[in-house]
Amino acid sequence: MKNVQPSLTVSGLSKIYLGTTGGVRQADFELKNGTFFTLLGPSGCGKTTTLRCIAGLETPNTGAIRLGATTFFDAGTGQHIPLNRRNIGMVFQSYAIWPHLTVFENVAFPLRVGREKYTSTQVKEMVEKALASVDLMGFESRSATQLSGGQQQRVALARAIVKTPSLLLLDEPLSNLDALLRDEMRAELKSLQARLGVTTIYVTHDQAEALEMSDLIAVMNKGLIVQMGTPQDIYFRPANGFVASFMGSTNVIQAKVDADVPEDAFGSVTLASGRKIACRFTRSMKAGETIVVSIRPENIALSLTPNGGQNVNQIQGTIKSAGFLGHLIRYEIDIGGQLLHANVGSHDVFEKGSSVSVEFDFQNALALTVDEGDDAAEFGRGRRNQVAA
Numbered sequence: 001m002k003n004v005q006p007s008l009t010v011s012g013l014s015k016i017y018l019g020t021t022g023g024v025r026q027a028d029f030e031l032k033n034g035t036f037f038t039l040l041g042p043s044g045c046g047k048t049t050t051l052r053c054i055a056g057l058e059t060p061n062t063g064a065i066r067l068g069a070t071t072f073f074d075a076g077t078g079q080h081i082p083l084n085r086r087n088i089g090m091v092f093q094s095y096a097i098w099p100h101l102t103v104f105e106n107v108a109f110p111l112r113v114g115r116e117k118y119t120s121t122q123v124k125e126m127v128e129k130a131l132a133s134v135d136l137m138g139f140e141s142r143s144a145t146q147l148s149g150g151q152q153q154r155v156a157l158a159r160a161i162v163k164t165p166s167l168l169l170l171d172e173p174l175s176n177l178d179a180l181l182r183d184e185m186r187a188e189l190k191s192l193q194a195r196l197g198v199t200t201i202y203v204t205h206d207q208a209e210a211l212e213m214s215d216l217i218a219v220m221n222k223g224l225i226v227q228m229g230t231p232q233d234i235y236f237r238p239a240n241g242f243v244a245s246f247m248g249s250t251n252v253i254q255a256k257v258d259a260d261v262p263e264d265a266f267g268s269v270t271l272a273s274g275r276k277i278a279c280r281f282t283r284s285m286k287a288g289e290t291i292v293v294s295i296r297p298e299n300i301a302l303s304l305t306p307n308g309g310q311n312v313n314q315i316q317g318t319i320k321s322a323g324f325l326g327h328l329i330r331y332e333i334d335i336g337g338q339l340l341h342a343n344v345g346s347h348d349v350f351e352k353g354s355s356v357s358v359e360f361d362f363q364n365a366l367a368l369t370v371d372e373g374d375d376a377a378e379f380g381r382g383r384r385n386q387v388a389a
């Protein structure tokens, strides 16, 4: 890492909207050149605010933003480079394509209004290159209104890259497309970004999108970056209960720590039912602390009689419901007032109401802190405990 010139450095960035508590607080990140970086989090967590500060559309309250040797913004020195001098390409959810202009003129727009002057041959070359990158050759003279949603999105992308930006900012660019097209565009967008090698910041609230496309993800909650890491880090090693539950597909149940546990160790916790289980702790925790335990549905085995084994938790539960998913059945199991989901092979059929042995390895039960500001009790029930198939 040491020898790589950081492409974008954001340090101590805060922007809180006047008279509100909304915005972003103390965001810090450094992106290597060419990184696909995603700001991921629920609605209102501050993703767009962060992006707008980097673009120069908002003036931060504190912090600094640097791209290589260029300071975009520094609250300490008062430096502030305006948007049109940051060489940034942007695409938003609403494509902001001009309906009265042709595809060519939409893409050429940044070349016509910028400070730099281009000859008509240069404009033609640059627009054609950008249109070829998004697979829209031959559409130059079409009116933007004669395009499908997906094609309009490509035009917006072509316009964002026509000046070969140093930074590409994408704010939920796929959310207006239907599910099938969205999937297709994810792969296309990722390969276009890799081809261009442009550092990209992508805003989304869609976990799958973030996992599939990113080199690095920052999960945000209530204005704060609560975890930053690779998709694998975020998925397999969530920093706390909020990240685990936000990433979906996991059981998040409330528990209390039985005795002090050091970092990177196994320890015992007590569930709401009074049942004790062993968990893996990635950080030290104190006796009596309220925590959440994350257990992935695919790591739970069900049987009519306990199989037991070394380093395996065994809890008795009752099948509440079953959902057939083809190759899997997704069971909802009551374990003494708390609900767990288990995805098991569809050859293992259990009747509703039957008593089952619920088993999972100690190491697959991850003890996590409850995120600051979130109510621990919220994690043990209701929506927070819902897991996607």
Ligand SMILES: Nc1ncnc2c1ncn2[C@@H]1O[C@H](COP(=O)(O)OP(=O)(O)OP(=O)(O)O)[C@@H](O)[C@H]1O
Residues within 6 Å of the ligand: 017, 018, 020, 021, 022, 023, 041, 042, 043, 044, 045, 046, 047, 048, 049, 050, 205
């Ligand atoms: N111009 C503004 N004035 C006042 N408050 C604002 C303004 N823009 C955003 N906010 C508030 O700041 C918070 C963060 O908003 P932001 O748009 O950054 O969230 P987000 O994570 O991008 O959400 P979404 O996914 O819904 O777009 C929200 O509470 C929002 O209501």
